[in-house]
Amino acid sequence: MLRARARMLRDVRDFFATLGVLEVDTPIIGDGLVVEAHINPVPCQVHSGADGPLPRHLLTSPEGPMKRLLAAGSGAIYQIAHAFRDGEEGRRHSTEFTMLEWYRPGFDHYELMAEVEALVQTLVPRTSGSAFTRRSYREIFMEGADIDPFATSLAELRATCERIGIPLPPNFEHGSLDDALDLLLVSHIEPTLGKPGPTFVHDYPASQAALAQVHKSNDGHDVAQRFELYVDGIELANGYHELANAEEQRRRFEQANRDREASGRSPLPIDEPLIASLQNGFPACAGVALGFDRLLMIATGAKRIADVRCS
């Protein structure tokens, strides 16, 4: 496993060297964060001279620092970074994990999907037989659960879960529509995605845009220019045509903090330098984060993330 991991790290570096994408290595201890409703950072303290202890966080992704480099004119960059998400432990989750994240100025998310496909086919040769399929978020819910996610209700989602046999959490009625869609997605639809070949899911509801641009889809819905890649039922990568509007980004971070407070969790400090960089030279670009450990699981057939973490 040590050798498989080393080989894959080398293959990633070769892949990006050929494309002229620059490797960067940014700090993992941060002050402000990319605030998300359902991602919790690992808090830590630092002591600096007479100041201290100062509250800091281990970053949940290298997104903030990398976007600052893009705004400063770095051009295309990638990073193999350790990222930390508190409370995420399971067969496919580890509080500390390795993330491969990269940004492509001038790309939209469709061009980036093509590059993700080329990378995965290079690293996991068995996926290179045929082109990856593409499905909209609406299509996977229509096909997998007979639900239109853009025209559904908690009542319909409750009935669908009961019909399929998904146990409902105790406070189902108090959750949002997105929470109920997430429940249906992970419990029922996700295990079927990316089989037999890898599948990109795109056109997410605008409410799940996070840091992606939003536009009108062909069928008239507000959708996020966001995609996810699934392989063998495993969520492998999440990409955006990046939002470059500082005001809108602040509004979404503040909304995420309100969602956190509404569900009893503490709000998080916003990455202010990131917001500033969006106003100051941030290029039109697409970016993606890929779970390196999960890719290694797929390449080696490992069933648990712990088996590939070399801990």
Next chain:
Amino acid sequence: MASYGTSDFKKGLKVQLDGEPYLVVDLDFMKPGKGQAVYRIKVKNMVTGRVLDKSYRSGDSIEGADVEEKEMQFLYKDGTNYHFMDGESFEQIELTPAQVGDSGKWLVEEMQCEIVFYNGSPITCSPPNHVDLKVTYTEPGAKGNSTGNVQKPATVSTGAELMVPVFINLDDTVRIDTRTGEYVERVSKS
């Protein structure tokens, strides 16, 4: 009674659901990268043995089971039932194979077990998390293959079967995690 949040969930946790005691026998953490985590657990009714599937989300909690636990020593198994004794009061109790369940395959005489009482009656037992047992049967392993993940079947003194690394030999003593039934390490060589 204690209350457990989703981050406390683990196999072996005893919880109270719909007024009855349940044991968490399996759990799965599922989460869309950007979305809400779902904790899917399988719980087994400690009285009836009935197994249920449940979902929870961050912020939810479950009450701890309304049961009492007592350390008792495993004495022996007669034709059918398992007998245990309280080391201080010398009180003896017995459990049926259904009540003991999978734990039965790790029990050796004099082992200290945790007996669970509900409404004053013993309902089930948990062996220690780790037990050390002697290997009574396994095929010889290939030489020089001591580092890989390759495993082979083995039988231990209680008759239980499990997978062990290829370097394990007959009469070695191995440590087993009774919650998962998996090999942990070699304790002594033959």
